[in-house]
Amino acid sequence: MDISTDSPCRERSPDMASVVERNIEALLAKRRQEEQNKGLQDRIADKVTRFTGSLLFVYIHLVGFSLWILINLGWTGLPVFDPTFVVLAMFASVEAIFLSTFVLITQNRMQAHADRRADLNLQISLLAEHEVTRIIALVSAMAERMGVDTADYPELSELKQDVAPEQVLDKIEETKEQFSSEVEKVSG
Structure with a gap:
């Protein structure tokens, strides 16, 4: 397949397959495609999160809060409008509530993306494991047919067996539970 004609990547790197x-x-x-399929709410949440995570946002708040404090301390000659800083505290609290909500929305979406990538990685790993298992079985059969002694490799028979992911997950959970109970015994 010629990458230069089949994809948007026009120049093919000689160092890359x-x-x-x-x-x-x-x-x-x-x-x-995922970016184009985002809904309006997701786009708004992304823009708010991106802006609030910028230094410009910090600078705006630094200037705004500094002016608010200086004015209400009476240092500027302007009329004091929040002498106890209650309004400033309320404003900051409400803003924090909204900003944390936007951050959580973005984190939830990022977690969903991470979960999908993890599922993809697991599927690819399982496929690779299956393919390697078949290659080992094929090479073992070839070695046997050619009269090559494989007695020095006792693990070959085990490696020729497919891995059952559900059994691996069960074993991991069982091991975690054993470890947790051992830790509790030692610390308790």
């Missing part, structure tokens, strides 16, 4: 370039293009296309 075409499959790598194809995968990069596929991932970028998927991200572009």
Whole structure:
């Protein structure tokens, strides 16, 4: 497949395999599609989160709060409008509530993306494990047919077996529970 004609990536790097370039293009296309499919609420949440996470936001607050404090301390000659700073505290509290909500919305969406990537990685790993298992079985059969002694590799019979992911997950949970109970015994 010629990358220069089949994808937006026009110049093909001589140091990179075409499959790598194809995968990069596929991932970028998927991200572009996800960005285009975002709803208005997600776009607003992203923009608010991006802005509130910027230094400009910090500078605006630094200037605004400084002026508010200086005015209400009577240092500017302007009329004092919040001598006890109750309004400033209320404003800051309400703003914090909204900002934390926007951050949580963004984090929830990021977590959903991370979960999807983790699922994809697991599927790819399971596929790779299955393929390697089949390759080991094939190479073992070839070695046997050629009369190559594989007695020095006793783990081959185990490696030729497919891994059952549910059993691995169960074993991980069982081991965690054993570890937790051992820690409780030692610390308790």
